[in-house]
Amino acid sequence: MMTEIDLKKVIHKNLMIIPSKSKNKAEVIKELGSLLASSGYVNNAQEFISDVYLREAEGVTGIGQGVAIPHGKSPSVKDTTIAIAVLENEIEWETLDSEPVKVVIMFAVKDIDATTTHILLLQQVAQLLAHDDFLKELVQVTNVNNLYQLLTKID
Numbered sequence: 001m002m003t004e005i006d007l008k009k010v011i012h013k014n015l016m017i018i019p020s021k022s023k024n025k026a027e028v029i030k031e032l033g034s035l036l037a038s039s040g041y042v043n044n045a046q047e048f049i050s051d052v053y054l055r056e057a058e059g060v061t062g063i064g065q066g067v068a069i070p071h072g073k074s075p076s077v078k079d080t081t082i083a084i085a086v087l088e089n090e091i092e093w094e095t096l097d098s099e100p101v102k103v104v105i106m107f108a109v110k111d112i113d114a115t116t117t118h119i120l121l122l123q124q125v126a127q128l129l130a131h132d133d134f135l136k137e138l139v140q141v142t143n144v145n146n147l148y149q150l151l152t153k154i155d
Helices: 025-038 045-058 117-129 132-140 144-152
Strands: 011-020 062-064 071-074 081-091 101-110
Touching (some): 025 045, 025 081, 117 132
């Protein structure tokens, strides 16, 4: 049994953009990557964004029901964390259900954490995302406080 990571350690209100005005995948990846860099979680936004695109090339990160979870494992990441954009307007993304995306949850993963922390985080968020009720609430979130509470509340 894997231990739970306290999501409050990786989910920060200053890494949430609501609403994001990004009009496409490239814009929102750049917006979140830049936010991670300006907030001090990533040393080099461009390097991190390149690593996100490397992962994007490996397979679909749009998990369906309006949510995408791009992630970058990168030497430029100082602290493993998550940045989130709730988009004003849905955007095209390669998704499992071929539907557009409304919420982008970007994982920034420190190279050294890649094996354990990354997997634990992905699993925990994936468990949340497996619940239809959670997804419905997620795409309707209108402010940072609501999003933070939704993601960090304990079931």
